[in-house]
Amino acid sequence: SSNESAAGIAHVYRGTFVHATYHTAVEILEDGLLGVDTEGKIAFIGSGKEVDRLSQKWGFEAFAVTQLGQHEFFMPGMVDTHIHASQYSYAGTALDMPLLQWLNMYTFPVEACYKDLEFARNVYTHIVKRTLRNGTTTACYFATIHTDASLLLGQIANDFGQRALVGKVCMDTNNFFPHYKETLDESEGETNRFIGELLKKKYPLVRPVVTPRFAPSCSATLLGHLGEIAQNNDLHIQSHISETKEEVNLVKELFPDYDSYTDVYHRHNLLTDKTVMAHGCHLTDGELKLFRETGASIAHCPNSNISLCSGMLDVRRVLNHKVKLGLGTDVAGGYSPSMLDAVRRTLDTSKALTIQDTQYHTLTFEEVFRLATLGGSQALSLDENTGNFEVGKDFDALRVNTDAAGGPIDLINHGEGPKVLLEKFLNLGDDRNIVEVYVAGKRVVPFVERP
Numbered sequence: 001s002s003n004e005s006a007a008g009i010a011h012v013y014r015g016t017f018v019h020a021t022y023h024t025a026v027e028i029l030e031d032g033l034l035g036v037d038t039e040g041k042i043a044f045i046g047s048g049k050e051v052d053r054l055s056q057k058w059g060f061e062a063f064a065v066t067q068l069g070q071h072e073f074f075m076p077g078m079v080d081t082h083i084h085a086s087q088y089s090y091a092g093t094a095l096d097m098p099l100l101q102w103l104n105m106y107t108f109p110v111e112a113c114y115k116d117l118e119f120a121r122n123v124y125t126h127i128v129k130r131t132l133r134n135g136t137t138t139a140c141y142f143a144t145i146h147t148d149a150s151l152l153l154g155q156i157a158n159d160f161g162q163r164a165l166v167g168k169v170c171m172d173t174n175n176f177f178p179h180y181k182e183t184l185d186e187s188e189g190e191t192n193r194f195i196g197e198l199l200k201k202k203y204p205l206v207r208p209v210v211t212p213r214f215a216p217s218c219s220a221t222l223l224g225h226l227g228e229i230a231q232n233n234d235l236h237i238q239s240h241i242s243e244t245k246e247e248v249n250l251v252k253e254l255f256p257d258y259d260s261y262t263d264v265y266h267r268h269n270l271l272t273d274k275t276v277m278a279h280g281c282h283l284t285d286g287e288l289k290l291f292r293e294t295g296a297s298i299a300h301c302p303n304s305n306i307s308l309c310s311g312m313l314d315v316r317r318v319l320n321h322k323v324k325l326g327l328g329t330d331v332a333g334g335y336s337p338s339m340l341d342a343v344r345r346t347l348d349t350s351k352a353l354t355i356q357d358t359q360y361h362t363l364t365f366e367e368v369f370r371l372a373t374l375g376g377s378q379a380l381s382l383d384e385n386t387g388n389f390e391v392g393k394d395f396d397a398l399r400v401n402t403d404a405a406g407g408p409i410d411l412i413n414h415g416e417g418p419k420v421l422l423e424k425f426l427n428l429g430d431d432r433n434i435v436e437v438y439v440a441g442k443r444v445v446p447f448v449e450r451p
């Protein structure tokens with residue numbers, strides 16, 4: 001038939017598959033059969049009962065099929081739509097100040113260290129491994145202002161096989177910590193060098209993302225140049241928006257001629273369907289409308305929003321505005337690099353909003369599962385290639401075993417079906433339950449020891 005892939009079949013898996021689709025938050029295929037071709041794409045997905053017919057049709061040996069265990073399932077890899085790789089060195093500390101003080105006291109001094117490439121290599125290797133083994137198959141990273149260290153982050157993601165957007169941070173304004181900033185010319189020139197050199201490497205799963213830190217650390221001229229660079233090269237864009245009320249007020253002071261914080265980015269061509277903005281806790285309806293119209297998305301970072309006392313994003317309101325939304329860890333404002341934590345904090349925040357207003361339409365675990373997978377892919381405009389188990393997409397998957405030896409889930413025999421196993425994994429599971437991770441068909445966890 002016409003949708004048959006030209007490449008041969010490399011692997012076939014049989015067992016339970018759990019994923020989100022565009023119309024169902026959790027779709028479950030029991031005794032499914034999924035074939036991955038030699039390019040890492042999903043060639044077919046069908047029923048295990050049809051293994052003989054499918055092995056004939058696709059030319060694989062039925063005995064070579066990998067059979068999942070009774071307490072196992074495959075789910076799509078999780079998508080971290082916002083994480084500062086460079087801040088991992090102090091994750092789990094320094095959560096005692098509001099955002100703007102936190103940046104000056106803790107963040108800028110640490111980020112300044114990344115002019116040392118060996119320091120960068122050490123932290124970047126740790127964060128890529130940590131996120132991969134916790135099930136993050138796609139990460140949208142902030143690095144620092146240093147081009148060479150940012151290129152190194154791209155190389156490390158490529159080496160370990162993680163799908164990644166990597167941003168060299170741009171900031172030509174820093175009144176509080178003047179050691180850590182660039183001139184306007186450096187910021188523009190180094191952004192062009194970063195993009196050019198990263199694209200030249202031709203890493204199959206790693207792309208550059210234009211990264212103004214946030215409006216308060218950028219001149220209007222720099223914002224304009226970055227908008228142009230993104231437009232001319234059709235690139236992704238990431239930044240922060242409306243994380244705290246103090247920051248919103250600061251932007252009003254710094255950019256008095258604009259209608260809103262969102263308008264500052266919009267008027268510099270920084271809101272596109274390849275833009276992801278972190279936080280957005282305090283956006284107005286008018287601003288959300290602008291997100292909807294431009295196709296820009298929001299990275300919801302609940303651990304960070306709570307840890308820095310920034311605000312509680314009303315995810316239901318964002319979804320009602322039909323604005324794309326994914327989940328982010330926001331390390332180190334968020335203390336956990338695990339997307340399972342982002343799932344739990346998203347549910348907690350929704351329940352806190354329900355405590356305040358019992359009429360609130362609380363998010364379900366199924367909805368949050370979708371946000372952590374397909375929703376994140378949509379937010380990063382990568383859902384043509386990843387996010388769920390559709391034929392033609394890359395096989396980005398977690399092999400979950402809810403009964404892993406020594407793991408955190410006790411299965412008391414209630415005859416738990418796959419939906420309950422998914423719920424337990426999301427609420428109680430950890431990396432011990434993630435026994436294998438695949439990105440574009442390639443097994444990347446457990447790590448292969450390399451020379």
Ligand code: GUN
Nearest residue numbers: 107213214240304330333
């Ligand atoms: N706003 C500008 N920079 C940052 C950052 O590094 N972390 C967070 N959480 N918000 C920011």
Ligand code: FE
Nearest residue numbers: 084240278330
């Ligand atoms: Fe952030």
